[in-house]
Amino acid sequence: xxxTVDFLHEAEVFYHATVDGAQAQVRPINSVMVYxxxxxxxxxxxxxxxxxxxENPNIAVCGMAGSRWLRLTAKVVMDESDEAKRAxxxxxxxxxxxxxxxxxVPYYITDMNSVVxxxxxxxVVLDD
Numbered sequence: 001x002x003x004t005v006d007f008l009h010e011a012e013v014f015y016h017a018t019v020d021g022a023q024a025q026v027r028p029i030n031s032v033m034v035y036x037x038x039x040x041x042x043x044x045x046x047x048x049x050x051x052x053x054x055e056n057p058n059i060a061v062c063g064m065a066g067s068r069w070l071r072l073t074a075k076v077v078m079d080e081s082d083e084a085k086r087a088x089x090x091x092x093x094x095x096x097x098x099x100x101x102x103x104x105v106p107y108y109i110t111d112m113n114s115v116v117x118x119x120x121x122x123x124v125v126l127d128d
Contacts, residue, residue: 014063038108074109
């Protein structure tokens, strides 16, 4: 599995930032998976987050586990395929209580830079 995804699972809750015009927007999320060799997240096509990523695919994610934190930057690619939707519902069944099949939008990241930091040690680049 991906070292980045392992860290985010350890963090449990992490923060996902998008760009809204000239303003950053951040929200807590907790769902991430590896599918087809890529790191996937999800959102709803009814949310501002979805519209923001369509307009500007640059995102940042930050999470903390113990005394270490991960900072990730990447670009998103929407994957509204039936296969990706089924995979994310299977991997994270609780999403069925949150999103309908029609509104669920899985997306994966590309051009990722994922780095773990901690006080007193050098940063570690995760090369998933």
